[in-house]
Amino acid sequence: MRVAVFLGSSAGHEPEFAAAAAEFGASLARAGVGIVYGGASVGMMGALADAALAADGEVIGVIPGSVFAAEIPHPGLTRMEIVSTMHERKALMAALADGFAALPGGLGTLDELFEILTWQQIGLHAKPVALVDVGGFWDPLATMLDRLAAAGFVPEVTRDSLVRVQDAAQFLGLMGAANTLPIHAANDADQ
Numbered sequence: 001m002r003v004a005v006f007l008g009s010s011a012g013h014e015p016e017f018a019a020a021a022a023e024f025g026a027s028l029a030r031a032g033v034g035i036v037y038g039g040a041s042v043g044m045m046g047a048l049a050d051a052a053l054a055a056d057g058e059v060i061g062v063i064p065g066s067v068f069a070a071e072i073p074h075p076g077l078t079r080m081e082i083v084s085t086m087h088e089r090k091a092l093m094a095a096l097a098d099g100f101a102a103l104p105g106g107l108g109t110l111d112e113l114f115e116i117l118t119w120q121q122i123g124l125h126a127k128p129v130a131l132v133d134v135g136g137f138w139d140p141l142a143t144m145l146d147r148l149a150a151a152g153f154v155p156e157v158t159r160d161s162l163v164r165v166q167d168a169a170q171f172l173g174l175m176g177a178a179n180t181l182p183i184h185a186a187n188d189a190d191q
Helices: 015-030 043-054 065-071 086-096 107-121 139-150 156-161 168-178
Strands: 002-006 034-037 059-064 079-083 099-102 129-132 162-165
Touching: 002 015, 002 086, 002 107, 015 034, 015 043, 015 168, 034 043, 034 086, 043 059, 059 065, 059 086, 079 086, 086 107, 099 107, 099 168, 107 129, 107 156, 129 168, 139 156, 156 162, 162 168
Parallel strands: 002 034, 002 099, 034 059, 059 079, 099 129, 129 162
Antiparallel strands: none
């Protein structure tokens, strides 16, 4: 099993963000779950990869050649895939993953998260998608998604499919439930 993790190539201003990324990566690796991510060695991406590798985990990076220098590719990954475009990056990450988790990040993280939710909404996949909530980081996004659903712009089933978890243990529980239940039955969105 592999999880695509969307997160910042920056560390952010709060030390808890990088610490959460490292703990998430190490926990997945200890559980025997591989990681697919953006391939960078810096910021939260680097913290995730370094911790997973230190715990003997599989870590696959997917990086477009056009952002190769800016994101500083991680030199010690299990495998590095170099693609031509951001679109190819997202498609390959989705193909390699059995589920998706978003930790704090910026526009790239939001882009990846919303694209994968859109693909789920239109039936291109039925894999679990979760927000890993670090210190309430995702509260404003959850409120906005609730507003979009209430206004009729996002189907309730799509809104309900985006689950909020606190850590890797809860995420792995979601992954286990997704293997035995319909995707929308494992809703933790109001945690």
